[in-house]
Amino acid sequence: MFENMMKIEFLSKSQNESFARVAVAAFASQLDPTIEEITDIRTAISEAVTNSIIHGYENREDGLVKIQSYIYNRELTVIVEDNGKGIDNIELAMQPLYTSRPDLERSGMGFTVMETFMDSLQVESEENKGTKVTMKKVFKSL
Amino acid sequence: MYLEFENNSDILIVRMKGELDHHSAEEVRNIIDDRLDRESIIKLIMDFSEVIFMDSSGIGVVIGRYKKLSSKNGSICITNVRDTVKRVFELSGMFKIINIYDSVEKAIESL
Numbered sequence: 336m337f338e339n340m341m342k343i344e345f346l347s348k349s350q351n352e353s354f355a356r357v358a359v360a361a362f363a364s365q366l367d368p369t370i371e372e373i374t375d376i377r378t379a380i381s382e383a384v385t386n387s388i389i390h391g392y393e394n395r396e397d398g399l400v401k402i403q404s405y406i407y408n409r410e411l412t413v414i415v416e417d418n419g420k421g422i423d424n425i426e427l428a429m430q431p432l433y434t435s436r437p438d439l440e441r442s443g444m445g446f447t448v449m450e451t452f453m454d455s456l457q458v459e460s461e462e463n464k465g466t467k468v469t470m471k472k473v474f475k476s477l
Numbered sequence: 478m479y480l481e482f483e484n485n486s487d488i489l490i491v492r493m494k495g496e497l498d499h500h501s502a503e504e505v506r507n508i509i510d511d512r513l514d515r516e517s518i519i520k521l522i523m524d525f526s527e528v529i530f531m532d533s534s535g536i537g538v539v540i541g542r543y544k545k546l547s548s549k550n551g552s553i554c555i556t557n558v559r560d561t562v563k564r565v566f567e568l569s570g571m572f573k574i575i576n577i578y579d580s581v582e583k584a585i586e587s588l
Binding site: 349350352353356370371374377378381382385388389431432439440441442444445447448451 | 496498499500502506530531532533534536537538540541561565568569
C-alpha cells in the first residue's frame with residue numbers, strides 16, 4: 336500500500352497548468368528531491384495537463400482534470416486523467432514531433448518529455464470517454 | 478510572463494521573464510509577432526536568462542517564430558538558456574536549425 340496520497344481536481348483552464356505542476360511538486364517535496372528531479376516532475380505534469388486541456392477538452396474550459404499522486408518508498412506515482420474526447424491512435428500520438436493539431440504551433444514533444452523525464456509512462460484512452468496518463472519516478476536517495 | 482523589448486539596429490531582442498508554458502505561450506507569440514510585423518523586423522533574438530520554467534510549449538514558440546522569419550529570409554537565435562530549459566529544447570533536436578549563444582552580444586554579432 337501507499338504511504339501517502341493526494342487528489343486534486345480542477346477546471347480545464349490553461350491557468351491551472353501552473354497550479355497543477357506546483358501542487359504535485361509540493362507533494363513530491365517530502366521525498367527530498369533534487370532540483371533536477373523536481374524540475375522533471377514539474378515539466379512532465381505540465382505536459383500531461385496541457386494535453387488534457389488542448390486535446391482532451393479541445394480548449395473547452397468546463398472540463399475537469401483530475402490528478403492523483405501516491406508515494407511508496409522512494410517512488411512517486413502521478414495519474415493525470417480527463418473525461419475528454421480520448422486519443423484515437425496512442426502509438427501515433429506518442430511519436431516524437433507528431434501533433435494532431437499543427438494549427439496550434441505545438442511541437443509534438445509532450446509524450447516524449449514525459450517519457451524522458453519520468454521513469455515510466457503508461458497511457459490509456461477510450462474514445463469520448465477520456466485519457467488516463469500514469470507516470471512513475473523513483474527519487475534517488477540522498 | 479513578462480516581456481521586455483530592445484531594438485539593436487535591425488535586430489529585435491526580446492527578454493522573457495517567468496514561466497513559458499501553454500498558458501503563457503499564446504500571449505508571448507502574439508506580442509512578439511505583433512512587434513515583428515509592426516516594425517517589419519526579420520531578425521530576432523529570444524533571451525531566456527529569466528525563463529525559470531519551460532515545457533514543450535516553448536519549443537513550439539521558438540520553431541513557430543523560426544518558420545515565420547525564415548519565410549521572409551530572416552533569422553532567429555536564442556540566448557542564455559538555463560540547463561533545465563535546455564534539456565527540453567534538446568529533446569526536439571531544435572539546435573540543428575536554431576543557434577544558441579551564451580550572451581546577447583554574441584548573438585548580435587552572429588545575426
